[in-house]
Amino acid sequence: MPAAPLKNVTVSAPDGPDDSAKETLIEVRDLSLYYGATRALTQITLPICPRLVTAFIGPSGCGKSTLLRCFNRMNDLIDNVRIEGAVRISGYDIYSRDVDVIELRKRVGMVFQKSNPFPKSVYENIAYGLRLQGHRNRADLDQIVEQSLRSAALWDEVKDRLHSSALGLSGGQQQRLCIARAIAIKPEIILMDEPASALDPIATARIEDLILDLKKQFTIVIVTHNMQQAARISDYTAFFYLGQLVEHDRTRKIFTNPTQKQTEDYVTGRFG
Amino acid sequence: MGIQRGHRARPLEWLAERVIFTISLSAIMLILLIFIFVGREALPIFLGRMDSALIQETIPPERMNELDPEELRVYLDLSPRQFAGMDRDTLQMLMEVRQEALEEIPPEQLNDPDAHANTTAWRYLLFPHQWSDYDRPRYIWQPIGNIHKYNIVPLIVGSLKTTLIGLFFAVPISVGAAIYVSQLARPRVREIAKPTIELLSGIPSVVVGFFALLVMASVFQAVFQYETRLNAFVAGIALGFAVIPVVFSIAEDALTSVPRSYTQGALALGSSKWQAAWHIVLPAALPGVFAAVVLGFGRAIGETMIVLMVCSASVMSWSIFDSARSITTTIAAEMAEAVAGGHHYRMLFMLGAVLFAVTFVANLVGDIVIHRLKRKLEGRS
Numbered sequence: 124m125p126a127a128p129l130k131n132v133t134v135s136a137p138d139g140p141d142d143s144a145k146e147t148l149i150e151v152r153d154l155s156l157y158y159g160a161t162r163a164l165t166q167i168t169l170p171i172c173p174r175l176v177t178a179f180i181g182p183s184g185c186g187k188s189t190l191l192r193c194f195n196r197m198n199d200l201i202d203n204v205r206i207e208g209a210v211r212i213s214g215y216d217i218y219s220r221d222v223d224v225i226e227l228r229k230r231v232g233m234v235f236q237k238s239n240p241f242p243k244s245v246y247e248n249i250a251y252g253l254r255l256q257g258h259r260n261r262a263d264l265d266q267i268v269e270q271s272l273r274s275a276a277l278w279d280e281v282k283d284r285l286h287s288s289a290l291g292l293s294g295g296q297q298q299r300l301c302i303a304r305a306i307a308i309k310p311e312i313i314l315m316d317e318p319a320s321a322l323d324p325i326a327t328a329r330i331e332d333l334i335l336d337l338k339k340q341f342t343i344v345i346v347t348h349n350m351q352q353a354a355r356i357s358d359y360t361a362f363f364y365l366g367q368l369v370e371h372d373r374t375r376k377i378f379t380n381p382t383q384k385q386t387e388d389y390v391t392g393r394f395g
Numbered sequence: 396m397g398i399q400r401g402h403r404a405r406p407l408e409w410l411a412e413r414v415i416f417t418i419s420l421s422a423i424m425l426i427l428l429i430f431i432f433v434g435r436e437a438l439p440i441f442l443g444r445m446d447s448a449l450i451q452e453t454i455p456p457e458r459m460n461e462l463d464p465e466e467l468r469v470y471l472d473l474s475p476r477q478f479a480g481m482d483r484d485t486l487q488m489l490m491e492v493r494q495e496a497l498e499e500i501p502p503e504q505l506n507d508p509d510a511h512a513n514t515t516a517w518r519y520l521l522f523p524h525q526w527s528d529y530d531r532p533r534y535i536w537q538p539i540g541n542i543h544k545y546n547i548v549p550l551i552v553g554s555l556k557t558t559l560i561g562l563f564f565a566v567p568i569s570v571g572a573a574i575y576v577s578q579l580a581r582p583r584v585r586e587i588a589k590p591t592i593e594l595l596s597g598i599p600s601v602v603v604g605f606f607a608l609l610v611m612a613s614v615f616q617a618v619f620q621y622e623t624r625l626n627a628f629v630a631g632i633a634l635g636f637a638v639i640p641v642v643f644s645i646a647e648d649a650l651t652s653v654p655r656s657y658t659q660g661a662l663a664l665g666s667s668k669w670q671a672a673w674h675i676v677l678p679a680a681l682p683g684v685f686a687a688v689v690l691g692f693g694r695a696i697g698e699t700m701i702v703l704m705v706c707s708a709s710v711m712s713w714s715i716f717d718s719a720r721s722i723t724t725t726i727a728a729e730m731a732e733a734v735a736g737g738h739h740y741r742m743l744f745m746l747g748a749v750l751f752a753v754t755f756v757a758n759l760v761g762d763i764v765i766h767r768l769k770r771k772l773e774g775r776s
Contacts, residue, residue: 195663202582229665239656242679242772251674252664288774301660308664 148173148342149194149312154208156189156198163189165366166208171359173311176334176343178357178374180350181389185363187346191314194344195231196224212312229256232305236317238297240289240304245272245281248289248300252308267307275303276333295326302333306341313337315345319352331356350390354378362386430751436744440515447543447738449510453497456490500541509542515738520547534711536720538729538739545742547749549711553627553719554750557702558695560631560715561638565695566688568635569643573684577650578658578672589647596640604704607633612705619716623706627719630705634695642691649683650676682768689761693754699723722750 149171156164164186171177179187192198193210196217209216217227229252240248249268250258258264268285272278277299281292289300298318305313315334319327327349334343334356347353353360354374361371362385370377370386381387388394403409439445454462454470462470468478471489481489504510507527512519523532526544537544569592576588612629615621619628653676661671677684702721707728709720726743733740 197659197663200659200662225665225667228663233663235656235659235663237656239654239660241657241660241675242774251661251666255664255666255670288772290772291774304660304664 146173147171148213149344150209150211150214151190151193152209152211154190154193154206154210156186156193156207157205158201159203163366164193167368169361169368169371171342171344173342174338174340175358176338176345176356177359177361178353179344179346179361179363180348180353181363181369182394183348186366187361187363188316190363191316191344191346194312194314195228195233197233199224229308230310231312231314232308232310233314234298234301234305234316234318236320238294238301238321240292240297240300242288242290244286245289245292245300246285249304249307252304256308271303271307272300274306274337275299276329276336277303293326295322295329298322298326298330299333302330302337306337310341312342312344315343317346317348320348327352350378350392362389364389433744433747433751437741437748440738440741440745441748443516445515445738445741446513447515447545448513449500449504449507449541450497451493453493454490456487456494459487459490504541507542512542514543514545515742520545522546523548536709536725538742539732543738545738546711547722547746549709550720550722550725550746551749552711552713553702553709554696554721554723554753556627556713556715556719557630557634557721558692560628561634561695562688562691564632564635565638565642565691569639569687569691570646570684572639573643573646573650573687574672574677577647578676579668592643593640595636596644598636600637600698600700601704603633603636604701607636607701607705621716623716623718625706625718626716627706628715630702630719631715633701633705634698637698637701638691638695641694642687645687645690646680646684649680649687652683653679679772682765682772685768686761686765689758689765692757692761696721696750696754696757697723699727703727722746726750 147170151167151169151171154164154167155162167190179191181187189198193206194212194217198204198206206218210218212227212231215222241251243251246268249271250264253264253267258267269278269282272281277296280296281300284291289297292300298321302313302318319330322330331352334345337343338358345353345357357374359371360374360377362369362377362381362383364385370381370383372382377386378390381390459467464478467486468475471478471486471493473481500510509527518524523534524544524546525532526535526542534546534548535544536546536549572588572592576585576592580588607629608625611633612624615629615632616624621628650672657675657679658668658671661675662668666674699721702719703724706718707720707724708718709725710718712719726746729739730743733743
C-alpha cells in the first residue's frame with residue numbers, strides 16, 4: 124500500500140549505503156524481557172550497524188527505552204527482571220555469565236533523559252570516568268577533558284569555569300556535559316534515552332548537531348518521542364508498539380514509504 | 396463578593412496555622428526559659444559572688460548591736476525578704492551558728508592556707524592548684540569535704556573523652572552501615588537491617604549501661620589487659636551503641652535522598668556499585684551525613700546514664716583507659732546532695748550552663764559547615 128505523502132515531517136537523513144555492505148555491531152536475537160510476570164519486550168530481532176544513528180520510536184510504554192537499557196545491562200538494577208534471547212555486541216553475548224558488566228558499560232556509554240551531572244566541578248564530571256579507568260596523569264586528563272568538551276561543543280562555554288560546580292550550568296549545557304562525560308571514556312556505542320526531551324528547541328538543535336557530528340566516531344542508538352528529530356538525525360529507524368518491533372528500516376523508508384500500516388499511522392501522527 | 400473577607404474565609408485553616416505557630420513558638424520559649432533558669436542559678440558563680448572558703452570572717456554574736464541592719468543582712472547572706480521576716484533572736488542564733496562553725500574546724504586545718512581560699516573563683520575552676528598535702532599543682536573536682544575543690548577541667552575532659560571515643564566508634568560503623576543499607580544491600584536485607592538498627596535507639600540507656608558495666612567491661616579488660624576495669628574506653632564504646640542508631644538513621648535518609656540518577660550516571664560510566672556509592676553518592680549526601688554526626692555528638696555529650704554507670708571517678712587524665720566523669724554524670728550524681736542555693740548547687744548549674752554552651756556552639760558550627768557544604772554542592776559558591 125503506498126503511503127500518503129507526509130506533511131509535517133521533513134526527512135533530511137542521508138541514504139545509508141546498501142544494507143548488504145553493512146556489518147552488524149549489535150545483534151538482538153529473539154529478545155524477550157519480563158518485569159516479574161509482565162512481558163515488556165516480545166521476541167525482538169534487530170541488527171544495529173556501526174557508525175550510524177539508529178532511532179527507536181514508538182508511543183510511551185512500548186518498550187523502546189527498556190530495549191535500549193538492555194544494551195548496557197542497566198536493567199540489571201531493577202529487581203525481578205528476566206531476559207530471554209540474546210544480545211550480541213561485536214559477536215559477544217553480553218548476557219553470558221562470564222561478561223564483566225563494568226567492562227561492558229565502559230564500551231557502551233549512556234546519556235539519560237534527564238541530565239544528571241554529578242554534583243562536582245565540570246572538570247571532575249568528565250574526569251570521573253577516566254579516573255575509574257585508572258588515568259592518573261594530570262596532563263593526560265586535562266587533554267582528554269578539553270577534547271571531550273570540544274567534541275560536545277561545550278568547551279567555549281565552560282572553559283573559564285571548569286572548576287566550578289556543574290550544577291550551575293543551564294539544562295542544555297548540562298546535557299551536553301553528560302554527552303561529553305560519556306564520550307570521554309571512548310566507548311564504541313552511545314545509548315541516548317530521549318536526550319533532548321527536557322530541552323528548549325535551541326538546545327535541542329545543538330544536541331542534534333552534536334549527534335550528527337559524533338556518529339563519525341561512535342555508533343549511536345537514540346530513543347526519541349520527537350518524530351522530526353528521528354527523521355533529521357537517524358539513518359535507521361525502528362518502530363515499536365506494545366513491546367514488539369513493528370518495523371525496522373532506513374529512516375527515509377520508514378518516514379516516506381513504510382511497509383506496515385501501524386508505522387504509517389504513527390509517523391503521520393494519526394495515533395500515539 | 397467575599398474577596399475582602401481575609402482570614403474569615405477559611406477560619407479552620409487560619410486556626411490550624413495559628414495553633415502550629417503557637418506550638419513552635421512555645422518550643423523556642425521553652426528553650427529560652429530553661430537557659431534563663433540554668434543561667435540564673437549559676438549567675439553568682441559567674442559573677443564571683445559565692446564564697447566557699449572554709450574559714451570565713453566571723454563576727455562574735457555579742458557585737459550584733461554594732462552592725463547596722465544592712466551589714467547584718469549581708470553578713471548572714473540573707474535576702475531582704477528573709478531578713479525582714481526574722482526577729483532578733485533568730486538573727487542572734489544565726490550569728491552563733493556562724494561562730495560555732497568556725498570553732499568546729501579541726502585545729503590542723505586552721506593553719507591550712509587553702510582554708511581561706513574561695514574555691515569558686517575562676518582560677519580554682521580552670522587552672523591547676525597545688526593543694527596542701529599535694530606535691531604538685533593538680534586539677535581536682537572534689538566538692539565534698541572541708542575544702543571544696545571545684546576544678547571543672549577533669550569533667551570537661553571526661554565528657555570530651557567519652558564523647559569522642561563514642562563518636563570514633565559509632566560514626567564509621569553507622570555511616571558504613573548507612574551506605575551499605577541505602578546503596579548496596581538487596582531490598583530484602585534493607586527491609587530487615589534498617590528497622591533493626593533503628594530499634595537500638597529504643598533500648599533505654601540504663602540497660603546499655605548495665606550491659607556495659609557487667610559484660611563489656613570484663614570482655615574488654617580480658618582483651619586489652621588494662622588496669623582499671625571501668626574506664627572511659629568502655630563508657631565510650633557503650634555511648635557509641637546509643638549514638639549508632641541516631642547517626643545511622645539520619646545518614647541513611649540523607650544517602651537515600653540522593654537522586655538515583657547520580658548512581659545510574661556513575662554506573663553507566665563503568666563504575667562498580669561500591670565506587671558509585673563512595674565517589675558520587677557519599678559526597679552528594681555529605682551535608683546530611685555531617686548533620687547526622689553533629690546530632691550524634693549532641694546525643695553522646697548529653698548522655699548521662701551510661702557514663703554514670705560505667706565509670707565516674709573524676710580523675711584528670713587524657714588516657715582512654717583511665718576513668719572519667721562527664722559533666723552530665725556529675726550533675727545527675729551530685730544534685731541530690733547539694734544544698735539548694737549553696738556553692739555546690741550553684742557550681743552544678745554552672746556546669747549545666749557550660750554544657751549548654753558547648754552543645755550550642757557545636758550545633759552552630761555544624762550548621763555553618765552544613766550550609767557551606769550544601770552551597771558548594773549546589774554550585775552557588
